[in-house]
Amino acid sequence: MKSGRPTKICPVCERPFQWRKAWRNCWDEVIYCSDRCRRRKSTVSLKDNV
Template structure:
């Protein structure tokens, strides 16, 4: 399931959807392995997933 536009050309890396990691706060781009579950992806890596979501400073 490759991400390709209507012309069959793979989009540039800068054009892929981006998110902010709930644990470390860094932004990360869409990856092919997340294609089916992109709506539920919250963390940029397994390390951040294990650390869990940070609570915002009060």
């Protein structure tokens, strides 16, 4: 990863992801690293409750 960029951990795949230019206005609201993980968010909440 390029240094100097903020990173977050995706709660679905548990991998780190970096700030992207497309997220410059909404970085605080970004939770998931991709659309795929955003669609799979319900499976994570079920897994956490078990």
